[in-house]
Amino acid sequence: MQYVTIKDIARALNVSVATVSRAFNDKYDIKKETRELILEKARELGYKPNPIARKLLQKHSYNVGVIVPEFINSFFPEVIIGIQQVFLEKGYQVIIMQSNESAETELENLISMENNMVEGLLISLSKDTRNMDYLEQLNRDRFPVVLFNRVNETLPVSKVVFNDYKWALFATEHLIEQGYKKIFHLSAPRCLTLSKNRINGFKKALEKHRLPCSEAQIIETGILIEDGERVMEQLISSGNVPEAIFATNDPCALGAMKALKKHGYKIPGDIGIVGFSNSKMTEIVEPSLTSVAQPTTEMGKIAARLLLEQITGTGNADPKTILMEGSLIVRNSSIREKQS
Amino acid sequence: MQYVTIKDIARALNVSVATVSRAFNDKYDIKKETRELILEKARELGYKPNPIARKLLQKHSYNVGVIVPEFINSFFPEVIIGIQQVFLEKGYQVIIMQSNESAETELENLISMENNMVEGLLISLSKDTRNMDYLEQLNRDRFPVVLFNRVNETLPVSKVVFNDYKWALFATEHLIEQGYKKIFHLSAPRCLTLSKNRINGFKKALEKHRLPCSEAQIIETGILIEDGERVMEQLISSGNVPEAIFATNDPCALGAMKALKKHGYKIPGDIGIVGFSNSKMTEIVEPSLTSVAQPTTEMGKIAARLLLEQITGTGNADPKTILMEGSLIVRNSSIREKQS
DNA sequence: TTGTAGGCGTTATCAC
DNA sequence: GTGATAACGCCTACAA
Numbered sequence: 275m276q277y278v279t280i281k282d283i284a285r286a287l288n289v290s291v292a293t294v295s296r297a298f299n300d301k302y303d304i305k306k307e308t309r310e311l312i313l314e315k316a317r318e319l320g321y322k323p324n325p326i327a328r329k330l331l332q333k334h335s336y337n338v339g340v341i342v343p344e345f346i347n348s349f350f351p352e353v354i355i356g357i358q359q360v361f362l363e364k365g366y367q368v369i370i371m372q373s374n375e376s377a378e379t380e381l382e383n384l385i386s387m388e389n390n391m392v393e394g395l396l397i398s399l400s401k402d403t404r405n406m407d408y409l410e411q412l413n414r415d416r417f418p419v420v421l422f423n424r425v426n427e428t429l430p431v432s433k434v435v436f437n438d439y440k441w442a443l444f445a446t447e448h449l450i451e452q453g454y455k456k457i458f459h460l461s462a463p464r465c466l467t468l469s470k471n472r473i474n475g476f477k478k479a480l481e482k483h484r485l486p487c488s489e490a491q492i493i494e495t496g497i498l499i500e501d502g503e504r505v506m507e508q509l510i511s512s513g514n515v516p517e518a519i520f521a522t523n524d525p526c527a528l529g530a531m532k533a534l535k536k537h538g539y540k541i542p543g544d545i546g547i548v549g550f551s552n553s554k555m556t557e558i559v560e561p562s563l564t565s566v567a568q569p570t571t572e573m574g575k576i577a578a579r580l581l582l583e584q585i586t587g588t589g590n591a592d593p594k595t596i597l598m599e600g601s602l603i604v605r606n607s608s609i610r611e612k613q614s
Numbered sequence: 615m616q617y618v619t620i621k622d623i624a625r626a627l628n629v630s631v632a633t634v635s636r637a638f639n640d641k642y643d644i645k646k647e648t649r650e651l652i653l654e655k656a657r658e659l660g661y662k663p664n665p666i667a668r669k670l671l672q673k674h675s676y677n678v679g680v681i682v683p684e685f686i687n688s689f690f691p692e693v694i695i696g697i698q699q700v701f702l703e704k705g706y707q708v709i710i711m712q713s714n715e716s717a718e719t720e721l722e723n724l725i726s727m728e729n730n731m732v733e734g735l736l737i738s739l740s741k742d743t744r745n746m747d748y749l750e751q752l753n754r755d756r757f758p759v760v761l762f763n764r765v766n767e768t769l770p771v772s773k774v775v776f777n778d779y780k781w782a783l784f785a786t787e788h789l790i791e792q793g794y795k796k797i798f799h800l801s802a803p804r805c806l807t808l809s810k811n812r813i814n815g816f817k818k819a820l821e822k823h824r825l826p827c828s829e830a831q832i833i834e835t836g837i838l839i840e841d842g843e844r845v846m847e848q849l850i851s852s853g854n855v856p857e858a859i860f861a862t863n864d865p866c867a868l869g870a871m872k873a874l875k876k877h878g879y880k881i882p883g884d885i886g887i888v889g890f891s892n893s894k895m896t897e898i899v900e901p902s903l904t905s906v907a908q909p910t911t912e913m914g915k916i917a918a919r920l921l922l923e924q925i926t927g928t929g930n931a932d933p934k935t936i937l938m939e940g941s942l943i944v945r946n947s948s949i950r951e952k953q954s
Numbered sequence: 955t956t957g958t959a960g961g962c963g964t965t966a967t968c969a970c
Numbered sequence: 971g972t973g974a975t976a977a978c979g980c981c982t983a984c985a986a
Contacts, residue, residue: 279979290957295981302982305955320755325729327979329666330962337730346692351685358712362719367726370710372698379702386707389665390677390730415660499894528898535900554839558868560875560900619963630973635965642966645971667963670978 278321287315298323329391336366338581339387343375343400343424347497347525348553349570350398353422356574357396364582366393377402384408394418394581399426401463418584422577425467432584433595434577438468441566442475444602445548446520448564450483452610454518454546457485460495460505460530462522469522472550476520491516495526502529510537518546518608524553524565531559531607546608552600561606568600618661627655638663669731676706678921679727683715683740683764687837687865688893689910690738693762696914697736704922706733717742724748734758734921739766741803758924762917765807772924773935774917778808781906782815784942785888786860788904790823792950794858794886797825800835800845800870802862809834809862812890816860831856835866842869850877858886858948864893864905871899871947886948892940901946908940 280294287294289308296302297312315321329335338361342350358368369392373380380400385408387395395412397419406429413419413431422434442459449457459476462469473492480487495505502521509515510533521527527549531541539545541561549556552567576596583589620634627634629648636642637652655661669675678701682690698708709732713720720740725748727735735752737759746769753759753771762774782799789797799816802809813832820827835845842861849855850873861867867889871881879885881901889896892907916936923929 281979291980292958292982293956295979296956299981303955308955322728322755324670324979326666326669326731327962328981330664330670330964330979331981333962335729337726344691345685345694346688348686351691354685354712355714358714362722367722368711369730370712371708372694372710374695374698382702382707386677388662389675390709391666499898525894532898554865555895555898558839558872558895559898621963631964632966632974633972635963636972639965643971648971664963667978668965670963670980671965673978 278316278319279324280321282319283312283315283321286319287311335391335393337369337390337392338366338394338396338585339369339371339383339390339392340396341371341373341380341383341387342398343373343380345372347523347551349423349523349551349568352570353398353574353577356571356576357578358574359571360575360578360582366582373400375400375402377404381408384412388412394420394585396420396422396577396581398422398424399466400424401466404465418581420577420581420584422573423468427467430593432580432593434573434580435468435595435597436568436573437597437599438471439475439478441550441600441602442472442520443479444475445550445564445566446476446479447483448602448604449518449520449546449548449608450479450485452518452542452546452608454610455485456517457491458509458516458519459492460502460519460521460526461492462495462497462526464494472522495522497523497526499525499529499532502526502531503533504529506530506533510534515539516545518548520548521550523551524549524555524563527563527565527607528555528559531563541607542610546610548602548608552603556603556605559607564605564608565603566600567603569598573598618656618659619664620661622659623652623655623661626659627651675731675733677709677730677732678706678734678736678925679709679711679723679730679732680736681711681713681720681723681727682738683713683720685712687863687891689763689863689891689908692910693738693914693917696911696916697918698914699911700915700918700922706922713740715740715742717744721748724752728752734760734925736760736762736917736921738762738764739806740764741806744805758921760917760921760924762913763808767807770933772920772933774913774920775808775935775937776908776913777937777939778811779815779818781890781940781942782812782860783819784815785890785904785906786816786819787823788942788944789858789860789886789888789948790819790825792858792882792886792948794950795825796857797831798849798856798859799832800842800859800861800866801832802835802837802866804834812862835862837863837866839865839869839872842866842871843873844869846870846873850874855879856885858888860888861890863891864889864895864903867903867905867947868895868899871903882946882948882950886950888942888948892943896943896945899947904945904948905943906940907943909938913938 284291296304297309371383425433549565552565556563624631636644637649711723759771765773889905892905896903
């Protein structure tokens with residue numbers, strides 16, 4: 275790709291490479307005419323500075339990397355928008371890669387990010403990720419890393435997470451307040467920290483209100499519409515339909531709703547539903563879906579600022595965990611007339 | 615970030631840098647013991663090869679870039695999955711950037727991609743993009759570029775597009791066959807080629823069936839739920855409600871549906887609706903939404919293969935345009951009992 | 955104002 | 971098997 279170099283220009287003009295170089299970095303003294311002559315020639319030959327060579331000297335790539343497990347759901351795209359807002363403003367470019375929920379691809383992404391000399395990394399772990407060796411090594415080498423949303427408990431780096439426990443508890447309590455008693459939780463893969471926290475919040479709410487709480491009420495489902503649909507179909511065909519469902523995210527809730535409606539169940543009459551992440555679809559579906567709103571773009575901004583602090587060396591270097599709060603948006607899928 | 619170099623290792627072990635280098639690239643002869651000694655020392659010092667320096671010699675980055683305008687809608691994420699499938703398999707990493715529908719950010723992305731030495735570029739243009747100078751220059755320099763979905767007519771590079779004209783025509787004809795007469799089209803920004811094609815297909819269908827076809831029936835709307843909702847609200851409040859709507863994408867159609875339902879219109883009784891892109895939501899909403907299915911992931915794969923051909927220099931170098939076909943998935947939002 | 959020369963970290967081609 | 975040394979493309983003291 276790179277054919278023309280400053281040498282070619284220098285040769286063509288019978289000047290030294292240093293002069294040519296200076297013509298492009300105008301902090302040096304250089305005669306206006308030679309300068310223009312050089313720029314002219316450069317244009318003629320189609321010269322473009324080789325960024326690789328430049329980076330070998332200056333140790334600044336002004337790149338940061340973001341690795342997310344997927345962007346089929348709207349959650350991560352929204353977070354990324356926040357990340358970009360912060361970094362573009364500071365002159366950094368954001369390189370995005372997706373691991374496709376595969377630990378293997380994630381590792382490849384990680385290595386590739388390093389090869390591209392990113393100055394810092396924002397990661398949301400894939401659901402398959404168990405091995406933290408590479409990230410641990412990176413962290414030991416004092417490479418700036420911030421985890422968000424899908425985090426690992428043990429890695430001593432800064433993290434930005436949602437208060438999943440609390441809002442799972444609130445969401446479940448809301449269902450309880452509506453008079454639902456047999457409540458199930460459709461969970462994301464249990465290996466994720468956020469799943470554990472939501473499960474714990476769910477359990478706590480049931481306990482607090484002295485409702486039955488068995489492991490059978492927590493069903494590892496997935497995060498796609500199809501997952502919610504499949505699990506709900508199973509529950510229906512096994513005759514084990516709950517009175518209410520707290521789903522780990524909106525697509526999962528929507529899938530469950532789809533199956534329920536297909537089989538003639540009335541929502542919220544027969545069964546109440548609450549989702550998570552307050553996606554656009556909550557207001558499109560009928561009945562509209564009650565959901566926990568998460569500040570996605572804000573989460574991106576906060577994670578980005580945390581990383582920026584590490585990169586620029588400003589602020590406290592100690593890893594911190596930011597716990598973000600949200601709100602429960604109550605819509606029709608969960609409002610049952612109180613039995614008096 | 616990069617502190618330890620092969621020089622440090624060489625000094626520490628009293629060997630030459632050449633030997634150290636050889637220890638890492640095992641295609642050369644080197645005594646096993648020295649080799650292990652070096653690797654050991656490298657681990658001890660925390661040495662990592664500098665990929666930048668390496669790239670200066672070998673001109674291969676094994677990176678390709680993808681620039682998309684947004685990934686809030688599921689369309690581009692699905693395309694990207696196809697792109698990744700092709701490139702990961704061939705050992706390339708895919709760098710994703712999003713222009714956020716801004717021509718300025720797109721240009722920054724473009725420059726940044728070059729700085730990261732991608733070997734080729736897949737681009738779907740932002741809706742603001744007018745100036746093609748940079749891309750034209752890139753193309754003149756024989757840099758591999760493939761445009762997909764959001765393309766520019768004049769740029770002589772390979773393109774992968776959907777047959778928007780034909781499927782817009784089919785979608786509109788479907789509404790006509792259902793007996794709808796006053797049909798409106800909610801369009802994406804008109805500057806996009808795909809908008810123009812869909813508009814032309816829409817017009818052609820009306821013409822063919824001798825239905826009225828004025829400019830007022832084509833409303834530049836946008837591509838988000840909010841856009842469809844806003845435009846439909848305006849139509850309703852101005853009393854100018856059509857019998858059917860062909861929307862440029864599903865979110866836009868869903869937004870229109872939301873407004874219509876809110877005001878008590880019956881779908882498909884009072885008004886029929888067809889969307890575009892067959893997103894997951896089509897089956898969640900009530901009534902389910904008729905939509906044109908596009909082979910998104912397949913589009914990504916094809917674009918990726920086209921780019922790969924250019925990068926590796928295999929295949930014909932002439933720019934070609936691949937026209938992709940889809941299908942109309944008829945659901946409830948557009949099925950009216952035939953008037954007899 | 956311009957040229958010379960050394961260096962960034964690595965690989966590759968020579969010798970030895 | 972190993973060590974010099976010259977590249978890769980660019981920048982920058984230092985000299986001239």
